[in-house]
Amino acid sequence: MRSDAWDAYLDALTREIRYRPDRAAIRREYEDHLQDAFDALREEGRSEEDALSNAVANMGDPAEAGRALNRSHSPLLGRLLWLMRIAVWLIIPAILSLVLQSSVMLIHVLFTASHGYTETDAYGALLDSVRIGETVSLDNHVLTFDEVRVYENGVYEIRYRDRIRLFDPAVDLSFALGPEQISGGDGSHPESVAFRRSGVSFYNVNQHYFCGFGRTPDRLLIDFDRSDLYKGRSFRITVDLAHAREAAVSSSVREVDR
């Protein structure tokens, strides 16, 4: 049931609500009330016209009620609520995706040996494996160089983990190791063969495969220098391959001695 008197009442009421998104719900609630009051008056035997005008009259002053409602529906309060709702809808998927990603990574790390690195037999047998065990800090990255592996076909693999410190105010630049930053003992640079990265946004394990050193290097130099970008943005790691080979040989000699 609708009438001009109803609409006039509802218009005068909702006009007072400054926070417009709440107007529709308030209008609906008052319209429901008018409808119920009208139905009850009709049941009492009042004429339609009489019931209509009485239902509106019993409501009182629409502007007064509207002003009182406006105090609980202030624009500031409404906007805060909306912001909170939006924030919740943004944060929940972000958290879910982070949890999902990290659990996938965790399972990966748990079920594969050594920090989630993947073994390969694409380059022949593994001849040598040298532990590096050095950690450097670069921007918001924490780079842990774990291992150099030498394969039958002359391929060298560098294994390192790249953890990004979340909420670190340091500059956020991506990090990648290229052949120009790797050199053998004689200063020759290798060629890049393959690169494998796995992990989540803030934790990755990286496996770089290089080949083509001038001759079998006795040491491997990782020389990262981008201090042209930011002061001190550089690090240098030397891996003694000859020593490791000797150590490997001597340990196997010891094995024989036993």
Place this chain on the structure above:
Amino acid sequence: MYPHFVSVQYAEGRYFVIKDKGLLGGSAVLLLLSLLAEEDCYGYEIIRRIASRSDDAFQYREGTLYPVLHKMEADGLVRSYRREAENGKTRTYYAITDRGVKQLATERKEWDEFSSAVNKVVRGGAYAV
């Protein structure tokens, strides 16, 4: 401050003559929480229940009910939801919250103290709780 809901008219032969103090206006929250503690209600239902229980003692403008309910909702005493009423139409129901239950206990205690004090004065020494 809660919006003025009940403005009591002096009715002959009745005891409700406290309208100048606006006290019943303040006790609107007590009335509404008492009703909602029993059952979830929508606005028009509340009006009908107050009328039938008080023998129409309260005279007020029905439109002033909702500002009180909305303020109570903003204060966390009640919450609202849409549900189908027994007449098949969808209505906005109000339900009392945990905080509302606590508030009701406080307001009931205050009301009991107040009404017993008034009774002691009105009925003299003969009155005992």
